[in-house]
Amino acid sequence: MTGPKIIFFILAASIVTFSILSVTSRRILRAAIFLLFVLVAMAGLYYMMNFQFLAAVQLILYAGGIVVLIIFSILLTSQINSKLDRPKMSHLIAGIVTAVGGIVLAAITILQYTFHPTTESPIGTDMRTIGIQLLDTQITGYALPFEVISILLLAALVGSIFIARKHNT
Amino acid sequence: MNLQAEIPLDYMIVLSTIVFFVGLLGVIIRRNLISMLMGVELMLNAVNINFVAFNHYLFPHRLEGHFFALIVMAIAAAEAAIAIALIINIYRQFATVNVDDVDELKY
Amino acid sequence: MDYSYTLLILLLPFLLFLFIGLIGNKMKPQLSGVLGTTGLLVITVLSYFTAFNYFTNKTGEAFKAIEAFQFLWLQFTDKLIIHLGILLDPLSVMMLVVITTVSLMVHIYSMGYMKGEVGFARSYSFLSLFTCSRLGLVLATNIFQMYIFWELVGVSSYLLIGFYYERPSAVAAAKKAFIVTRFADLGFLIGILILSFYTNTFDFNLLTSDDGPAIAQPATAVFMGLSVTTWAMLLIFMGGAGKSAMFPLHIWLPDAMEGPTPVSALIHAATMVVAGVYLVARLFPIYHFTSPDSLNVIMYVGSFTSLFAAIIACTQLDIKRVLAFSTLSQIGYMMVALGVSGYGSEGLGYMASLFHLFTHAFFKALLFLGAGSVIHAVHSNLMTEMGGLKKYMPITHITFLIACLTIAGIPPLSGFFSKDEILVAAFEHNKMVFAVQWLVAGLTAFYMFRLYFNIFWSSNREYHHTPHESPASMTIPLILLAVASIFSGFVPFHDLVTTDGLPLQTEFHAMIAVPSVAIAVVGIIFSAMLYFRKNPKPESIATSLSGIYTFVYHKFYIDEVYLFITHNIIFQFISRPVAWFDRHIVDGTMNLIGNTTVFFSGAIKRMQSGHVQWYIWYFTSGALLLVLLILYLN
Numbered sequence: 075m076t077g078p079k080i081i082f083f084i085l086a087a088s089i090v091t092f093s094i095l096s097v098t099s100r101r102i103l104r105a106a107i108f109l110l111f112v113l114v115a116m117a118g119l120y121y122m123m124n125f126q127f128l129a130a131v132q133l134i135l136y137a138g139g140i141v142v143l144i145i146f147s148i149l150l151t152s153q154i155n156s157k158l159d160r161p162k163m164s165h166l167i168a169g170i171v172t173a174v175g176g177i178v179l180a181a182i183t184i185l186q187y188t189f190h191p192t193t194e195s196p197i198g199t200d201m202r203t204i205g206i207q208l209l210d211t212q213i214t215g216y217a218l219p220f221e222v223i224s225i226l227l228l229a230a231l232v233g234s235i236f237i238a239r240k241h242n243t
Numbered sequence: 244m245n246l247q248a249e250i251p252l253d254y255m256i257v258l259s260t261i262v263f264f265v266g267l268l269g270v271i272i273r274r275n276l277i278s279m280l281m282g283v284e285l286m287l288n289a290v291n292i293n294f295v296a297f298n299h300y301l302f303p304h305r306l307e308g309h310f311f312a313l314i315v316m317a318i319a320a321a322e323a324a325i326a327i328a329l330i331i332n333i334y335r336q337f338a339t340v341n342v343d344d345v346d347e348l349k350y
Numbered sequence: 351m352d353y354s355y356t357l358l359i360l361l362l363p364f365l366l367f368l369f370i371g372l373i374g375n376k377m378k379p380q381l382s383g384v385l386g387t388t389g390l391l392v393i394t395v396l397s398y399f400t401a402f403n404y405f406t407n408k409t410g411e412a413f414k415a416i417e418a419f420q421f422l423w424l425q426f427t428d429k430l431i432i433h434l435g436i437l438l439d440p441l442s443v444m445m446l447v448v449i450t451t452v453s454l455m456v457h458i459y460s461m462g463y464m465k466g467e468v469g470f471a472r473s474y475s476f477l478s479l480f481t482c483s484r485l486g487l488v489l490a491t492n493i494f495q496m497y498i499f500w501e502l503v504g505v506s507s508y509l510l511i512g513f514y515y516e517r518p519s520a521v522a523a524a525k526k527a528f529i530v531t532r533f534a535d536l537g538f539l540i541g542i543l544i545l546s547f548y549t550n551t552f553d554f555n556l557l558t559s560d561d562g563p564a565i566a567q568p569a570t571a572v573f574m575g576l577s578v579t580t581w582a583m584l585l586i587f588m589g590g591a592g593k594s595a596m597f598p599l600h601i602w603l604p605d606a607m608e609g610p611t612p613v614s615a616l617i618h619a620a621t622m623v624v625a626g627v628y629l630v631a632r633l634f635p636i637y638h639f640t641s642p643d644s645l646n647v648i649m650y651v652g653s654f655t656s657l658f659a660a661i662i663a664c665t666q667l668d669i670k671r672v673l674a675f676s677t678l679s680q681i682g683y684m685m686v687a688l689g690v691s692g693y694g695s696e697g698l699g700y701m702a703s704l705f706h707l708f709t710h711a712f713f714k715a716l717l718f719l720g721a722g723s724v725i726h727a728v729h730s731n732l733m734t735e736m737g738g739l740k741k742y743m744p745i746t747h748i749t750f751l752i753a754c755l756t757i758a759g760i761p762p763l764s765g766f767f768s769k770d771e772i773l774v775a776a777f778e779h780n781k782m783v784f785a786v787q788w789l790v791a792g793l794t795a796f797y798m799f800r801l802y803f804n805i806f807w808s809s810n811r812e813y814h815h816t817p818h819e820s821p822a823s824m825t826i827p828l829i830l831l832a833v834a835s836i837f838s839g840f841v842p843f844h845d846l847v848t849t850d851g852l853p854l855q856t857e858f859h860a861m862i863a864v865p866s867v868a869i870a871v872v873g874i875i876f877s878a879m880l881y882f883r884k885n886p887k888p889e890s891i892a893t894s895l896s897g898i899y900t901f902v903y904h905k906f907y908i909d910e911v912y913l914f915i916t917h918n919i920i921f922q923f924i925s926r927p928v929a930w931f932d933r934h935i936v937d938g939t940m941n942l943i944g945n946t947t948v949f950f951s952g953a954i955k956r957m958q959s960g961h962v963q964w965y966i967w968y969f970t971s972g973a974l975l976l977v978l979l980i981l982y983l984n
Contacts, residue, residue: 078249086258093262093285097269102278109281112262116288119255123246123299125309132291135316140284140323147327148277151334159341161272168967169271173264176974180260183981189252189301196303207306216310223317230321238328240335267970271963279963346960 081122089115100157102148110141124199247300255296263289276330276340280323287319353403353418356436359396359446360489362389363482367475374471380461386474387457390481394450404443405846412851415439415555417491429550435491437554440847441631444704445488448711449621451834453481455827456616459719462823463612463726473513473610480506484621488628492552493542496629500538500593503625504531507617511609523605530602534592541585544578545636558635565639580641587630587648594626594681597655601909603678607670611722614670619677619718620711627684627707634700634849638693649689653783656682658906660793664800665903668731669721672801673714676757679790680710686787687772690779697849698856699779702771705843709764712838713756716831720750723824724805727817733801737808737884742817745825747806749832754802756835758795758870764839766867773862791866795873803881 089112096108113136120129161169197203211217262285269282291312298308334340366389374382404413420435457477464470483502490496505528512524546552548571549563556562571578590596595603606618617623630637630648637645659678666672684703691699723746728736740747756765769791776784819825844854880888892899901907957968 076249078246082250082254086254089258090261090265093265096285097265097273097278097282102275105278105281109284112285113288116292119292120295123295125295125299128295128309128312131313131316135320136284136288139320143323143327144277144281144284147330150331151277151340152275158273158275158278161274165272165274165963168971169268172271172967172971172974173268176264176267176970177260179974179977180264181257183977184253184256184260191247191301192304194304197306199306199309204306204309208310214305219310219314223314227317227321230325234324234328237325238331267966271967274963342962345962349958349960 078122081118085115085118085122088112089119100160102152102158103145103154106141106145106148109144110137113137113141126199127201127204252296252300255300256293259289259292259296262286262292274341274343276333276342277327279342280326280330283326284319284323287315287322291315353400353416353436353438355396356400356418356438356489359393359400359450360436360482360486362393363478363485366390367478367482370471370478371475374475377471379470382471382474383457383461383464386478387454387461389478390450390454390457393481393485394454397446397450400438401443401447404438405440413440413846414851417555420491432494432552433492434495436489437491438489440851441628441704442488444708444847445628446485448708449481449484449488452620452711452715452831453477453484453616455715455719455831456612459615459722459824459827460610460612462821463722464610467610469513473510473613476506476509476513477613477616480510480617480622484625487625490554492554493546493557493633494552496632497535497539497542500589500625501535503593503622504528504535507531507606507622510613510617511606513609513613517608520608523602523608527602527606530599531592534599535589537585538589538592541582541587541589544582544585548578548582554632558633560635565635576643577641579636580643583633583637583641583644584647586633587626587644590626590629591651592626593629594623594685595678596626596651596682596685597658598908600655600659600678601912604671604674604905607668607674611670611718611725614674615715615718615722618674619714623677623681624684624707624711627681627688627703630685630688631700631704634688634691635693637688638691638849645689645691647689648685649780649783652682652685652687652689653786654682655679656686656790657786657793660790660797661902662905663797664793665899667733669724669733669736669801669805670718670731672733672797673717673721676717676794676798677714679794680706680714680757683769683772683787683790684710686783687775690775690783691849693849694852695854697854698771699775700849701844701847701854701856702768702775704847706768706772708841708843709756709768709835709838712831712834713753713765716749716753716828716835717757719824719828719831720746720753723820723828724750726820726824733804736805738806739817740806743819745819745828749828750802750806752832753835754798757798758874759791759866760870761863761867762839764835764837766863767839770859770863770866771856773866774859777859777862788866788869792869792873795870796877799874799877800881803877807882808884 092108092111092115096105096112099105099108113132117129117132117137120126120132207214208216208220266282266285266289269285270279273279273282294308294312294315296308298306298312302308330340333345337345339345366386370382370386404416408414416438418436418438420433422431423434424432426432457474460473460477464473467473480503483499483506486499487496487503490499508524508528511527512520514520515524542552545557549557551557551563559565573581576584588599592599603618603623607614609618637648656679659675659682663672663675663679666675684706687699687703687706689699691697691701691703693700723743724736724739725731727739727743727746730736752763756763759766759769761767773784773787773791776787844856848854880891904910957964
C-alpha cells in the first residue's frame with residue numbers, strides 16, 4: 075500500500091459513507107453537514123489529480139456557497155429539531171432497486187471496458203495555463219463558454235430574485 | 244506523483260457511479276424538497292468526478308474536462324440559487340416543503 | 351380593336367356585390383339602390399359600346415370570335431388546363447346587350463317597387479351578383495368557366511327566390527329551384543367531363559371549329575347504342591333543360607315566382623332561364639355535326655314543353671304563374687327553333703331562336719314588370735281579385751297591352767318577326783312540330799288576353815283603397831321596354847347573329863305569316879268573348895270540363911309525381927339505407943377510434959400523478975432499461 079493509494083481509499087470511503095449518510099439521515103441539518111463532508115472529500119480527490127484550482131473552487135463554491143445557502147433555506151423552512159418523515163415503502167423499494175441496479179449495471183460495463191489514454195505529452199495545470207486557456211479565443215481556448223456561463227449566471231441571479239421576492243398582488 | 248500506476252481509472256469511475264446513484268436514491272426517497280436538492284447536488288458532483296478523472300487519465304494534453312467541471316459548478320450554483328428561490332416561494336404558497344403536497348399539475 | 355376594357359363589365363358588378371353586400375346595412379337603403387343602378391348603367395353603356403364596336407368593325411366576310419382577355423387559371427397536367435377569359439362573338443355580344451338592358455330596367459324598377467322593404471340593400475347586392483354571374487356565363491371562353499358561372503347563376507337565383515326568407519313558401523321554392531337545377535347540373539357536369547375527356551379541351555373556339563377535335567374527329571366509342579358524343583351532348587342539354595325549365599325539369603319555375611316581381615322579371619323570365627338556349631346555341635356546331643339525334647330530342651322536348659305549358663297557363667289564376675308558364679312555352683319555342691335548325695345557309699332556326707330570345711327578353715320583362723306594377727297597386731297576385739284597372743293605371747295598361755300584342759305575334763310588333771321565323775324554320779323541317787307550334791301560338795294569344803282582360807277590363811269592382819298608378823321609377827322602365835318590344839323586331843338580326851357569322855338570306859313567307867296571325871287573332875277574339883265583361887261563360891266551360899280542368903289546373907300533377915318519387919321511393923329505399931350506413935358504419939368507425947383512444951388514455955392517465963419523484967423514477971429506470979437493451983440484449 076503506497077501513500078497515494080491509502081489517501082485515495084480514505085477519500086473514497088468517506089465520500090461513499092457520508093453521501094449515504096446524507097441521504098438517509100432523518101435530521102435535515104445533519105444531512106447538509108454530511109453533504110459538506112462529501113464535497114470537501116471530493117476537493118481532496120481533485121487535489122490528488124493535480125487540479126489544485128478546481129479543488130479550491132470546489133471548496134469555495136460548494137462548501138462555502140451552496141451548502142451555506144442550503145442550510146440557510148433549511149433554517150427558513152424547517153423546525154430545527156423535527157425529523158424528516160420516514161420514506162414511503164414504495165419509494166424506498168423503487169429507489170433502492172434503481173440505485174443498486176444502476177450501480178451494478180454501470181460497474182459491470184465500466185470494468186469490462188479498456189480505456190486507451192492518449193500518447194500526447196500532458197499540459198501543465200498551473201494557474202497560468204488555466205488562465206490563458208480560459209480566456210483564449212483560439213481553437214484551444216474557452217472564452218465562449220466562459221462568456222455564455224456568465225450570462226447564465228446573470229440570468230439566474232435576476233430570475234431567483236424575481237421568483238423569491240414577495241409578490242404584493 | 245504518478246497516479247495512473249497507483250490507482251486505475253476504473254476506481255474513480257466506479258466511485259462516481261456509486262455517488263451518482265446514492266444521490267438518485269436521495270432524490271427518490273426523500274420528500275423534503277431541500278433533501279431532494281441535496282441529492283441533485285450529489286449527482287452533479289459525481290458527474291464532475293467523471294469529467295476530471297477522464298481529463299487526468301485519458302486526455303492530459305487538454306484541459307477540457309477541467310473546464311467542463313468548472314462550468315458544471317457554475318450551473319450547479321445557479322441551479323441551487325433558483326431552486327432555493329422556488330422552494331421558498333412554494334413554502335410561502337403551500338406552507339410546506341413536502342413534494343407530495345405539491346401535486347397540482349396532473350391529469 | 352382592343353376589347354380588354356370588357357373585363358370591367360365583369361368586375362364592376364362583382365365589386366358592387368361585395369361593396370353593397372358588406373356595408374349595405376350601414377348606408378341608407380336608397381343610396382345602395384342608386385349605387386347599384388349607377389354601376390349597372392356604366393356596365394350597360396360599356397356593353398352597348400362593345401356591341402357597336404363589334405358589329406361595325408368586321409374584318410372580312412364573317413364575324414370572328416375575339417378573345418378579349420385570357421389568362422391561365424389552373425394547370426393540372428399538360429392537357430387539363432383551365433383558362434378564364436372573355437370571349438366576344440355575335441352570340442355573346444347580343445346576350446350582353448339583352449342582359450344589361452333588362453337588368454338596368456329591373457334595377458331602376460326595383461327602386462320604386464322595393465321601396466321600404468326590409469333588405470333593400472340585400473336585394474341590390476344579390477342583383478349585382480346575379481348580373482356578374484350571368485354576364486360571366488355568356489362571356490366564358492371555355493365550357494368549364496361557363497360551368498362555374500352557371501352554378502353562380504344558380505346560387506344567386508336561389509338567394510333571390512328566397513329573398514323573403516321569413517315566408518316558408520319562399521324558402522321551399524328556393525330549395526326546390528336549387529335542388530332541381532342542381533340535379534340537372536349533375537348531368538351537365540358529367541357531359542362536360544365526357545366531352546372534354548374525348549376532345550382534350552374545354553375551349554369553345556376549339557370545340558366548335560369545323561376542324562376541331564370534337565367535330566373533325568368525333569369519338570367513336572359507343573355506349574348503349576348511342577355514340578359517347580351524343581351522350582355527352584344529351585347530358586349537357588340536361589343541364590340546359592334544368593336551367594331553362596324544360597319538361598320534365600320545369601317544376602321549379604312556377605314556384606320561383608315567390609321571389610320579388612322584378613327578380614322574377616330579370617331571372618325567371620328574361621335572362622337566366624334562357625341560359626339553356628344559350629348553352630345549346632353556343633355548342634350548336636357540335637350538336638349539328640356530330641349528334642343530330644340529340645337535336646331531335648331538343649326539338650321534341652321544346653315542342654312538348656311549349657304545348658304543355660300553354661295549356662296549363664290557360665287555367666292558372668295567379669298572374670305571375672300565368673307568366674311563368676308562358677315563359678316556359680316561349681323557351682320551348684326557342685328550343686324547337688334550335689332543334690330544327692341547319693348550319694350555314696340553312697341555319698334559319700338558329701337565328702330565329704336567338705332572335706326570339708332577344709325579343710322575348712324585352713316583352714317578357716315588360717309583362718313581368720307590368721304585372722309587378724299591378725300587384726304593387728292591388729296587393730294581390732290573383733286575377734280574380736282584379737278587374738277594371740285600366741282607368742286607374744293608364745301607363746301600365748297601355749304597356750301591358752303592347753306586351754300582350756307582342757307575345758301574341760301581331761305585326762308589326764317584334765314578337766311577330768321572331769315567331770314567324772321560328773314557324774318558317776319548323777315548317778321546313780317537320781310539319782307536325784310546325785302544327786303544334788302554330789296551335790301554341792293561338793293558345794298564347796288566348797291566355798295572354800285572358801290575363802289582360804281579367805286585369806284591366808272585366809268587372810268594375812270596388813277596392814279597399816283606390817289603386818293608383820305606380821311611381822315614375824316603375825313606369826319609366828315600362829315605357830322603355832315597351833318601346834324596345836315594339837321596335838326590336840326591326841333589328842337586322844339575320845345579318846348579325848348566325849351559325850357561321852355570315853349574313854343569312856331570309857324572305858317573308860306569307861304562307862306562314864298569315865295563318866299564324868290569324869290564329870292569334872282568333873285566340874284574342876275568343877278570350878275577349880269570355881273575359882271582356884264579367885259573365886258566367888268561363889265558369890260553365892270549366893264545370894263542363896271539370897275533370898280535365900282540375901287535372902290541368904293542378905299542372906298535370908307533375909309536382910305530386912315528383913313528390914311521390916322522392917318521398918316514397920328515393921327517401922325510402924336509397925336515402926334511408928345510406929343514412930343508416932353513414933350513421934352506424936362510417937360514424938361507428940370514427941367513434942370506435944375515438945373511444946379506443948379515450949379508453950387507453952384513461953387507463954394510463956394515472957401515470958400523470960403530479961408526483962415529481964415518480965417522474966424521476968420513470969425517467970431513470972427507463973434510461974437504465976435502454977442501456978441494458980442497447981448494450982446487452984443486442
